[in-house]
Amino acid sequence: MKPEEKARQQIDQMLEAAGWKVQDYRDINLGASFGVAVREYPVGAGFADYLLFVDRKAVGVIEAKHEGVTLSGVSEQTQAYLTSMPAAVPTLFRPLPFAYESSGVETFFRSEQDPEPRSRRVFGFHRPETLRSWAKEESPLRRRLQQMPPLIVKGLRDCQVEAITNLEVSFASDHPRSLIQMATGSGKTFTSVSFAYRLIKHAHARRVLFLVDRSNLGRQTLKEFQQYVTPDDGRKFTDLYNVQHLTKNTIDPVSRVCITTIQRLFSMLKGDEVFEEENEERSLFDMPGDQQPIPISYNPKIPIEMFDFVITDECHRSIYNLWRQVLEYFDASLVGLxxxxxxxxIGFFHNNLVMEYSHERAVADGVNVGYEVYRIKTKITDEGSEIEKGFWVGKRDKLSRKERWEMLDEDFTYTPTQIDRAVVVPDQIRTVIRTLRDALxxxxxxxxxxxxxxxxxxxDDAHAEEIVHIIREEFGKGNEFCKKITYRTTGEKPENLIKSFCNSYHPRIAVTVDMIxxxxxxxxxxxxxxxxxxxSRTYFDQMKGRGTRTINDTDLQSVTPDADHKTHFILIDAVGVCESPKLEIRPLERKRTVSFEKLLQQVATGIRDDDTLTSLAGRIARIDREMTSPDRADLEKVTKVPIRRIINQLMDATDPDIQDQKAREIFAVAxxxxxQVVEATEVLTTEACRTFDDPVIRRMLEDIRRKNEQVIDRVSIDEVVFSGFDIHAKEKAQAVVSTFTTFIETNKDELEALRILYSQPYGRRHLTYEAIKELANRIEQPPYLLSTDILWKAYAQLEASKVHGAGPQKLLxxxxxxIRFAMGEEPVLEPFDTHVHDEFRRWISEQEKLGNTFTHEQCRWLVMIRDHIAASLSIEMDDLDNHPFSDRGGRMKAWEVFGERLEPLMIELSEVLAG
Structure with a gap:
């Protein structure tokens, strides 16, 4: 089959799935279906690959290309067809309003009714009924979004007003994706209910999808909609519009808002009729975020146009990998919270961060409370322990919890990483809990x-179980005092336990893994x-965020009678979580569904792709952390090399830098x-996998992996090394600032960026992005080992009142x-883009005083120029050919909008905003 024929076949299938009847021109029968797609229809500009008829009237065209053809340049062809329709052809409007370009693999759609018609990628074709409905609208959705009435600010916090206002500006500019960052506790859900109401009432959005992380958050969101009093009508949201929290795989056709988890939505798109609710109780944070996106197909029961807007709450990495195609299925504007x-x-939302409201700002505004760290360090937590041979130890099966006793015939040593996983040390838990009790x-x-x-x-659940029993003992309280709330909680439903924990006196202490x-x-x-x-930095911030919520005194005292006010919360760190490095961790395993035994067999039979090798390395690394000393000794007698070397060899075989280095060594080339890299990689792979050729080693690894027992160390007695508030935090921060000051002084004559900042006055400082990048790279190198994030936190620790949050973008x-703050040129430390925004507002005000006014279109371009300068320090003419300027017509459109004023304006803004 030729590529063109294959593409046509795929397009035919896509059209039929969306409710269109596909016909050849010679067999035309417009009465055969409400929607008919006619192939090779003659029009004034040639033959349209498909002419779309709805109720016997033409509404649009499809231009078909074979797979691999880039479609951005095809829109001119479809435009010619739209405007050259023969007079004899019955149409709803002239020119025709709708155009598609498709290769069967990739499809683009645009509506000529939009204020700025622009092709957008769609998963499939819209249904005939949808196109007729759109064609008959007096004003399309994107135009209605530009005509929203003023926001009623009563009852909204300033940060919520800013978020909604900025979001609606983003909608009016037709940005397909918008991200709102608001600190935990600042009212993200209330904000989303507020703008959802405006979208439905004023923009006449047909339906809004609200995606949540877990089912209990869906119930929480539903409650927010039910309690929301509309600011202009006075009635509850749910009195005006139907809101559905999906507990079954059916969308109510009259619902205007649907709340569900992405797990259930995926199940629905697959066509499943039933989806168990317990599948929605596990947080997406606990699911692998680096797997391949889940493939989905078009579902006629859930057309791509079912939702006009999709709101994703608490977005994180699994959304943009594992579940990405589910989000991108709908032809809808995406809003992230x-x-x-x-x-x-930020990358998934096209760097369109419409709102930044950090925890620091929220604390300053009284929206959140801050926190203090109380550190508990114990000897066993930090160092592990050793049990001498001759002692009896317990061995507990993790699954059945059945316990047996065994006498050690040699010394047993364990490390901190094995505690509460392979080894349970009751006295270590008891020491921590007792210290908490005594200091409380x-x-x-x-x-x-x-x-x-x-x-x-x-x-994990077993660790939580141990903690619960020890807390009840040490505090001398009954079962109601401390409860476990995990996915394995039986008896009382977790959602009821959470409700009691929030609203009732008991339980006082809840132990969880990640459910809340x-x-x-x-x-x-x-x-x-x-x-x-x-x-994970993101996950840690989320977990900390549970304590940041504010509460009025009356509500606080109803559950904690002797509390006066909630002015802050205490973060008790019993493991050094505040001190350990935080990363955006990329999971090692890419084949989580493949068993360990099968991975070993695959490698032995020659399957040695990167995903297989890294997954195997991840599994063996886990075994390495959990195996006992005798098992390690037995294994390494056979392998002849340490287990960690085997892991590193597997990782080296997939590392591009190591592969390149090996090629240089083998072939003696620079x-x-x-x-040559491919051949060098084969050498590395063969060496890394040689161990697994031996079936004895494979069986030993499998046997060690199957051992599912925890050693219970009731011999070792733990002791507190330190307990108290983190007295060293300011000392550490001062050391960081001193290092930064030394760096500036040492390099002020060497590095271009520092030389310019030191020697040139404002207005004459022509910093370049390259100079700043050189500066940032140098400061990260030894002996300084600093970063903007580390420096920002250090200044915040020392001079909190003068430091504003750096924001999640972490702009270079x-x-x-x-540097300006360290040099004393600025009284406060604020993100560079905040400085740019302030200078931009000042510049606009000055222009107005001088009588220089700008049109709405010019203002939109000026805002894009401002944002580019915030990220890159300056702007050049060539930058106008890149995103986001290219999305609005690029350099030629900019000349059309500003004329001869363009270049002088760009030069002036670069100097004023970055100065």
């Missing part, structure tokens, strides 16, 4: 007598305790060819703000 966006999040009313909450509402994060780590609103919470480390240009 998050407290802690990662780089992936003497140091942490002085003068109080009621245990404050406390949330403890455990490593994100999103759950627990306002009276005053204490968050970490008995597990967290390496720049190896791609073929923020280093300019740091």
């Amino acid at each position: 998050t407290a802690t966006p990662s780089k992936q999040t 009313f003497t140091e942490i909450f002085q003068g109080r007598t009621e245990v404050p509402k406390t949330l403890i994060f455990a490593k 780590a994100t999103g759950t609103d627990i306002k009276p919470l005053e204490c968050v305790m970490f008995m597990r480390d967290v390496r 720049s190896p060819t791609s073929q 240009t923020n280093i300019v703000s740091l």
Whole structure:
């Protein structure tokens, strides 16, 4: 089959799935269906590949190309067909309003009714009924979004007003994706309900989809809609519009808002009739975020136009990998809500961050409360321990919890990473809990007598179980005092336990793993305790955020009678979670669904792709952390090399830098060819996998992996090394600032950026992005090892009142703000883009005083220029050919909008805003 024929076949299938009857021109029968797509229809500009008829009237065309053809240049062809329709052809409008370009793999759509007709990628074709409905609208959705009435600000916080206003500006500019970053507790859900109401009432959005992380957050969101009083009507949202929280795989046709998890939505798109609710209780944070996107097909019951807007709450990395295609299925504007966006999040939303409201700003505004860190360090937590041979130890099966006893015939040593996973040390848990108990009313909450509402994060369900029993013992309380809330909680439903924890006196302490780590609103919470480390910065910020919520005194005292006010919360760090490095971690395993035994067999039979090797390395690394000393000794007798070397060899075989280095060594060249790199990679792979040729080694690894017992160390006695508030934090911050000051002084004559900042006055400082990048790279190198993030936090620790949050974008240009603050040129440390925005407002005001006015279109271009300068320090004419300027017509359109004023304006703004 020729590529063109294959594309036509795929397009035919897509059209039929969307409700169109596909016909050849010679067999035309417009009465055969409400929607008919006629192939090779003759029009004035040639033959349209498909002419679309709805109720016997032409409404649009499809231009078909074979797979691989780029479609951006095809729109001129479809435009010619739209405007050259023969007079004899019955049409709804002339020219025709709708155009598609498709290769069967990729499809673009545009409506000529839009204020700025622009092709957008769509998953499939719209239904005939939808196109007729759109064609008959007096004003299309995108035009209605430009005509929204003024926002009623009564009852809204300033940050919520800013978020809604900026979002509607983004909608009016036809940005397909918009991201709102608002600190936990600042009212993201209320904000989203507010703008959803405006979208439905004023923009006449047909239906809004609200995606949540877990089912209990869906119930929380539904409650927010039910309680929302509309500002202009006075009635509740749900009195005016139907809101559906999906508990079954059916969308109510009269619902205007649908709330569901992305897990259930995926199930619905697959065509499943039933989806168990317990599948929605697990947080997406706990699911692999680096798997391949889940493939989905068009579902006629859920057309791509079913939702006009999709709101994703608490977006994180799994959304943009594993579930990406589910989000991109709908022809809808995407709105992200998050407290802690990662780089992936910002990238997915096209860097269109319409609102930044950090925790620091929220605390300053009284929207959030801050926190203090109370550190508990114990000897075993930091160092592990050793049990001498001859002692009896317990061995507990993790699944059945059946326990047996065994006498050690040699010394047993374990490390901190094995604690609470492979080894349970009751006295280590007891020492931590006892220290908390003794310090609670003497140091942490002085003068109080009621245990404050406390949330403890455990490593896993078994660890949580141990903690619960020890807490009840050490505090001398009954079962109602401390409860476990995890996915394995039986008896009382987790959602009811969460409700009691929020609203009732009992339980005082809840122990969880991750079930209430994100999103759950627990306002009276005053204490968050970490008995597990967290390496993901985003996840850690989410977990901390459980304590930031504000609460009025009356509501607080209803659950904690002796509390006066909630002015802050205490983060109790029992594992060094505040000290460990935080990363956006990329999971090692790419084949989580493939068993360990099968991975070993695949490698032995020659399957050695990167995903297989990295997944195997991840599994063996996990075994390495959990295996006992005798098992390690037995294994390494056979392998002849340490287990960690085997892991590193697997990783080296997939590392491009190592592959390149190996090629240089083998072929003695400075720049190896791609073929030489391939051959070098084969050498690395063969060496890395040689161990697994031996079936004895494979079986030993499988046997060790199957061992599912925990050693229970009831011998070792733990001791507290340190407990108290983090007295070293300011000392560490001062050391960081001193290092930065030394760096500036040492390099002020060497580095171009520092030389310019030191020697040139404002207005004459022509910093370049390259100079700043050189500066940022140099400061990250030894001996300084600094970053803008580290520096920002250090200044915040020392001079909190003068420091504003750096924001999630972590712009490279923020280093300019740091240097100006360190040099004493700026009284406050604020993000560079905040400085640029302030200067831009000042410049606009001055222009108005001078009588220089700008049109609405010019203002939109000026805002894009401002944002580019905030990220890059300056703007050049060539920049206008790149995103986002190219989306609006690029350099030629800019000349059309500004004329001869363009270049002088760009030069002036570069000097004024970056100065």
